[in-house]
Amino acid sequence: MRAAIGLRTVVRRALLACLALYLVLPTLFIFPLALNSGGVLSFPPEGISLRHVEEVAKSATWRDAFVTSFQVGLLAAAMAVVLGTACALLFPALRPRSRTPLEMVAVSPFVIPPVVLAVAWFSLFSRFDLIGTRTAVVIGHGLLGLPVVYLNVSAGLSTIDARLVLAARSLGASSTVAFLKVVAPLIAPSMLAGGLLTFVLSLDELIVALFIGGGVVGTLPVVMWAQINYVATPTIAAAAAITVVLSIAALALAAMSWRFITRRET
Amino acid sequence: MEGHSSLLPPRPAALVRARPRQLLGQRRWWAPLLAALLLCLLAVPGIELFESSLRPFPSLGHYDRVFDSAEPYRGVIFDTFDIAALSTLLTAAVGLPFAYYASMRSGWKRTAALLILVIPFFTGILVKNFAWTVIFQDSGALNDALGALGLGHVDLLFTRTAVLIGMVHYLLPLFVLPVYASLVKIDPRLKLAARSLGAGPVVTFWLVTIRLARPGVVTGTIVVFIVSLGFYVTPAMLGGRGNLMVANVIDTSVRKLADFDFAAALAGVVTVIVLALLPIALRYVRPEASTSDSLMGAVGSKGGPR
């Protein structure tokens, strides 16, 4: 009996290890590619050197790209969370006749390939002379994240017990307070998940940023694309490695602030 | 610990369906604003795009071209749905156990699992695909490793397998996060209750866990399927011939050929198919009557206000 249980555990652990390896492999790979002392992307690396990392850190183009990407990402995530949560809260209260079309509209940025959205939004933004502005890219990315947040928060809402709200109301809370103190904390994880996904989507998004930003808004993918189209060098891998490190730092910061916010008062 | 159902306090566990109006109260003054915003930003451009696909108005010429058997586009659309379905299945197959594992563990194991899931997300897709290229190529790391183990050689680059590996890698977090969020909210006492009523572990898992995680699973599946439909970087970099997806073709049409109207027609076809499938799937994420009501009715407090 003990041997059989042991085998199951071993198999499970092995599978988990394989999965973990699969997930982190490309990310881990970036580092030796970036630290390659040679001038081309190759593995194993010729030697270890920080020269490509230095090149990125010294370059104003890359620095600006990081700042731009993080800013656009955060703002787009904020916009997506606000709009997506609003949709998730509003739509269930509508009759199916008005709900279904609105729902499809809200989810449409997900369904339509990004390059088509880029063209569609180009004509929209050009009317207001917004092409080539950061605002336009933020709006574009925010809209791209809207369906993600909407779907996540909807799923979260669907598991909430109405009686909690009723209980709060019957104890004298106004509907706003009941919402803030009962519903909001329960959908917060979904909102957070949606916001995080939007941020990452924005960080990685190329086509909309390229078209709507017109090359003026230099997010990381846009800058990388220009370089990659010539020849893929370890410099690009270095920029990617720096992104990973910075993102982990940002994530850690976010986790700590989350803990700070939800810490129970004694 | 507590374990006897008779001693369970009459606690409204988080599973009775929420009534939307009760959640929202009267705060719907902003509803028309939201609707207007959505329509302006999304519906209007969409309609304009659709209209452009019918140029010269009102001709279906572009759509004819999409479905013309002498042209490659029909095949590309089939391939796209094919690849998307396959990657969704694979992602779910790998992601469900992973999400379950993460929700069952606590402390550092859970954090580690989530971290491993999220960190790859932060590596840009362009560079990630270059990494896969370096791993998969004939003289790449994978073949080096296989050679060292005496396992021969694989020709993975520019195959559908490579594309799927790359896609599933990107899609896993999109699937696991909603499923995990759903699983984590399940009250463990429900499982205890089911067990104490005589259900075995498999039945409990099937009737309780899976049913209650359904909104998350459906969300995850929808998200993954739709995102896969729109993939273009991965098939471009890792796929070879026969692995082009519709987004690649649209991209060529827009950026290289400046044929915006035809691109709109291609997009229109994909959009219509998905929007037709969407309402069916969305029904599963709605906060309306579902099995958990009957579940709660059977297990816990009966006759609560509905």
Place this chain on the structure above:
Amino acid sequence: MVQRTAAAVVALLACVGALSACGSSDKDAGAGGSGGGGSITVAGFGGAYGDAEKAAYYDPFTKATGIKVKILQAEPSLGAVELQVKRKNVIWDIAELAGPDQITACSNGSLEKVDYKQVRKADLAAGKGFECGIVSSSFTEGIGYRTDKLHKPPTWQDFFDTQRFPGKRTMEKYIQDGTLEYALLGDGVAKEGLYPLDLDRAIRKMEGLGDDLVLVDSLAQASQLLSSGDAAMIQTASGRIIPLKNAGLPVDFAPIGLRADSAFTIPKGAKNAANAQKFLAFIASCASCSQTMARLTAYSGPNKNGADGLSAAQKALLPTSPTVIAQAPAQDNQWWSENGAKAQAAFDKFANR
């Protein structure tokens, strides 16, 4: 909890604000350049090539005229230019387009015509001045190959012979760069008899390579496969091989492909079109600019004296060298502007099997 959330939000906003202070002050100033006739916005190709253009063209231009050049990290594709012109929201003053794209855009009326009252035709080398653009670089295409797999420069027939020369091949999906022409040359068609292109024959030849043929979206992918050794021969341009050689890789280049150009163009309705015309006039007349370009990239610039001061080896790679002219086929732009769509459709069908 509300207070804590508010505190966290404030902290976040402060971080975002601090981040913006971290970035350099020269941010995106909206569409186009600043007013006052002082700048142009250029969308050109990136990487080492873009750096070379900066040294060869943009910096000397700013020095000579005082007009600032804002270089964008954009991909100046035909579609992007057409979209901006169509929607009347043009944010590029100069867009660097591939030769065939420049011709298409010109015939679509999407580009400003070159002001030949400012640009002195006498300064230009032959074929460098078009109706809607001035050449930014001319280059030779051909076969990049591994010197550890081949002992002498290959021909196009060698390219399609995987028996004698095993290993993968890459060809471009961007067929305007000559993919179909090379397939025909590989099948024994003489370079004078290429047009009208026999599409079926070209595609059959490519199919003959089977899985050994990799169709790439960018020459960067091709370079990667050559560097790693996966590909024995790649369809590429001369300037791509130079960085690989400098990195010590066993590669070389056979300049037996088309002679092609990229051109600086002015999208119609560009905000600083006047300054952009000045830019075109400047690079046409600046001999040292073209020389710098040739030295840095082995591509020739528009000026007719652009080959002066180069070594013999560098000159041999230029599209103006006699050896290249003798070997290289010339692309028939007329045929392409009439039959491009048909060729694309046939190729797409093949590319997607």
